[in-house]
Amino acid sequence: GAVVSQHPSWVICKSGTSVKIECRSLDFQATTMFWYRQFPKQSLMLMATSNEGSKATYEQGVEKDKFLINHASLTLSTLTVTSAHPEDSSFYICSARDRNLHFGNGTRLTVT
């Protein structure tokens, strides 16, 4: 079936550095992908909607200059956390849809 691949599955970085997370749709084309953030014991919160060939749409309260999204092809969206801080430590999950919504495996980011 349809699969969404997310990489890396976990990353540890130092405060002030940037981290890039990739989300790929493996056997279908996705003009739209979604990026979520999930803090421990909390629900998935939509951060932004990634649109192929155009600017992402960010949810209220999400800094677009901090969370850079690029959707350069129909199968790849990237989320770059710039100048990461410990409070950015979280579980980041992408998703894309064909008939159903498919989630990536998630990326656990730890900022030290």
Place this chain on the structure above:
Amino acid sequence: GENVEQHPSTLSVQEGDSAVIKCTYSDSASNYFPWYKQELGKRPQLIIDIRSNVGEKKDQRIAVTLNKTAKHFSLHITETQPEDSAVYFCAASVEGSGYSTLTFGKGTMLLVSP
């Protein structure tokens, strides 16, 4: 925008019992209601969904009911097993208008004791 409330936040049952998780939504335009199961540190997995043109859907031990008038929908798990232990999320969205974004409930941690 849409607001989805989910109850209870935690639910403990004995193996073999039934479990019910309830959600309400605020946007009467919402017409798609999926349920996801998420094990610790893993991606959410779609377990069942329902669209607003039906009132009930069943898949083996799992069923979902929808009351459009009251704007609430429920997940029913019968004959629970320890492997059903996970966090369950309900969600709601408006389908059919280009792309749609899901609004998730806060989740229910289900613990099934042997």
